[in-house]
Amino acid sequence: MEFRYRKACLADAGGIAVVHVESWQSTYRGIVSDRYLDSLSVEEKKEKWEGILSEDHHTLVCTTKDGLVVGFASVGRERSGEYEGELYAIYLLREYQGRGIGRELFSRSISSLKALGFQDMFIWVLRENSSKTFYYSYQTEMVKEEPIIIGDEEHVEEGLLLTF
Template identity: 30%
Template sequence: MKFRVRKALIDDVDGIAHIHVSSWAYAYNGLMPKSFIDNYTFEKRQKLWSNIIKRDLAVVLVAEGDEGLSGFLCFGQPNTFKDTDVYDLSSIYIDPDKMGVGIGQLLYDKCEGMLRTLNAQKVMLRTLDSNERALNFYRKQGFAPTGESYNEQADDVVLNDIELAKVL
């Protein structure tokens, strides 16, 4: 199966929203309360990604194959790092039916290439500390924990996100 990576278009919003919701449910099943997972609806994600793409708030890349979109990645300069050479990798989600075939790697390779072209010096991200699939992927890319962590309340459960960074 062959995939190409390109910048997202407004016509991709429905596909991105579908992947976001299905991948979120797959990745966090058993790691978060079901009610918290169920709050990630197609309509909410559709509105979010439409706004990001229309207003060019971040770079959104999609992986596209013969069957349509199979994954996406989003990165940009967060407000806390404005006018610096630090970028934030805010999202990478793959269609659960297409996981394990290298789509995440294709997306990340394109992202890192773009960051190097922008003279970025560092890329940061946050991920759930119990999401072993994500942690393994990021470690393979050269990310390491910064020591920072952030707690979020999800119903009666406290979720712990850890911050990872990679010097480019």
């Protein structure tokens, strides 16, 4: 199957929202409460992404040749100011995982941050997320851990740093 990668546009908000919600529901089922996951709304995420995509952003999408959004990644300035760049989100529909799309989105995200003059990328990942090995394959270093509340449950996020 042929995939296309490009900067996201406002018209992609709905597709990104679907990927965001469905990937959370498949990735975090058994980690985050079902009640929380079942409460996620594509419409609410679409509104959030319309706001993001209406401003200056660095969000990439991967689409099928027919234009279906199957994955996305979003990066920018690290929010705490402690580091330079940050991977805000990277998600793929489950049925498109294992095809190199995540690696391509991640590589292009690094290139976006380098083009902004950044020399590192900070990444938050849930400790219980088995997919975190993806990030460790890039020689990231765990630099912090912090509790996070998702729904009404406490989890631990690992803060990883990738220096380029």
